Amino acid sequence: MPSPALAGLCWSRLVPFHACQYTIDAMELARAVESLQAAELCLREGLVNSAASRAYYAMFQAVQVALEVGGLVRSEWSHRGVQASFNPELIQRRKLYPRAFRDYLIAALTVR
Numbered sequence: 001m002p003s004p005a006l007a008g009l010c011w012s013r014l015v016p017f018h019a020c021q022y023t024i025d026a027m028e029l030a031r032a033v034e035s036l037q038a039a040e041l042c043l044r045e046g047l048v049n050s051a052a053s054r055a056y057y058a059m060f061q062a063v064q065v066a067l068e069v070g071g072l073v074r075s076e077w078s079h080r081g082v083q084a085s086f087n088p089e090l091i092q093r094r095k096l097y098p099r100a101f102r103d104y105l106i107a108a109l110t111v112r
Contacts, residue, residue, distance in 0.1 A: 025065050032061035056112035059105055066090060066097070079109060 039054035063086050064077045072085055087102045 025069060028061060028065045028068075032058045032065065035061060052108070053112045056108035059108050063105060070094070070096070083109070 035054050035058035039051045039058060042048075042051035042054055060077075060079065060082060063082050067073075067077070067082070067085055067090065070090055072089060074081065083105065086097075086105065090096045091099055091102050
């Protein structure tokens with residue numbers, strides 16, 4: 001979630017909402033990249049369970065951004081909600097991502 005200060009900028013109209021949304025999406029995507037980097041570090045150190053957890057969260061955070069960019073905006077995404085929205089909407093209906101992404105997300109959730 002964006003910081004309260006950033007959210008305040010959006011609501012006070014100092015920044016147009018669409019520009020603020022892009023900033024929020026970029027921040028969320030940066031979190032996903034950071035989680036992926038943490039997964040790689042954990043794996044290098046032999047921390048396999050932590051690597052799996054961080055890799056899943058990288059995917060979870062990236063899928064949230066994909067959903068929101070696709071117009072499916074929520075104040076908060078649950079793990080179940082991400083699964084329930086990503087596959088039918090962005091993979092099956094809009095065909096924006098390969099079906100394998102659904103399997104990767106499910107597998108990562110299972111082993112995290």
